[in-house]
Amino acid sequence: MTNAIGHIVFETALGFMGLAWSETGLTRLCLPQSSRGAVERRLTRLNGIAGPDSGDPPRWVESLVADIRAYAQGEAIDFSAVPVDLAGVDDFRRAIYDAARRLAFGETTHYVELAKRAGQPGLPRETGAALGANPVPLVIPCHRILAAGGKIGGFSAPGGSATKEKMLGLEGVHVGPPPAAQASFGF
Numbered sequence: 502m503t504n505a506i507g508h509i510v511f512e513t514a515l516g517f518m519g520l521a522w523s524e525t526g527l528t529r530l531c532l533p534q535s536s537r538g539a540v541e542r543r544l545t546r547l548n549g550i551a552g553p554d555s556g557d558p559p560r561w562v563e564s565l566v567a568d569i570r571a572y573a574q575g576e577a578i579d580f581s582a583v584p585v586d587l588a589g590v591d592d593f594r595r596a597i598y599d600a601a602r603r604l605a606f607g608e609t610t611h612y613v614e615l616a617k618r619a620g621q622p623g624l625p626r627e628t629g630a631a632l633g634a635n636p637v638p639l640v641i642p643c644h645r646i647l648a649a650g651g652k653i654g655g656f657s658a659p660g661g662s663a664t665k666e667k668m669l670g671l672e673g674v675h676v677g678p679p680p681a682a683q684a685s686f687g688f
Contacts, residue, residue: 505529509558510540511566513573515667519544520637522562526584530637532658533573543659547636569639575671577606580640587636596620597631598641607672609645612654633657644668651676 505521505528512518516533519540531543558566565583572578581602587595600619604610610618612625612632621628632643638658644665648654653676656665669676 507558507562508544509562509566510537510544511570512537513570515573518569520562520565522559523586523588525586525588527565527637527640528586528588530639532638532660532664534659539659565640572639572671577672579606580642583640585637585640590636593621593627594631594634597628598635601632601635601641601643601646604642604645607674609647609669609674611647611649611651613649615646629655639668645672645674647676 505523508519508521508529510517510519513533516535517537517540518533519529519531520527521529521544529544529547531540531547534540534543561584565580568578568580572580585598587598590598596619597615600615603618612628616622616624616628619628628646632646633655635641635643635657638644644656646654653662653666653669656662658664660667666676
């Protein structure tokens with residue numbers, strides 16, 4: 502459990518999203534789901550948060566919700582200044598998350614490279630596990646980390662790899678095989 506003091510569920514162009522915060526910063530971000538109820542259940546399961554949205558969120562939370570909505574519309578948003586409360590997160594994961602936060606909108610890297618950037622070379626699987634436990638995806642942009650060979654790799658958020666691919670698409674990043682070339686006509 503985190504020390505969340507408030508939460509909110511809101512609609513975006515991608516679906517319903519939710520977040521929770523403490524006095525120190527963001528503690529949880531739930532990526533898009535098809536219903537408000539699904540996000541509320543996820544917040545309850547992950548944070549023990551129940552009940553209606555908290556009243557009057559702090560100004561930075563209101564700004565973050567507006568930025569997430571803009572991101573969902575395809576705007577290039579920089580979430581690196583969002584305060585994040587990582588109480589209880591070990592040093593290894595903090596290093597991985599810090600390195601991931603330095604990736605800009607539309608910038609990707611691979612698990613091996615991210616581990617190096619975090620000062621943890623040779624630990625790509627552990628890096629993947631740390632990203633799979635990321636409590637605030639999008640703000641810590643784990644969707645920007647690809648598997649070897651530029652493949653999409655896994656994604657622990659609702660919708661899995663399809664959600665990751667959609668988020669990368671919003672940022673102008675396309676993964677997977679290139680489109681087939683038009684067949685030549687034998688004239």
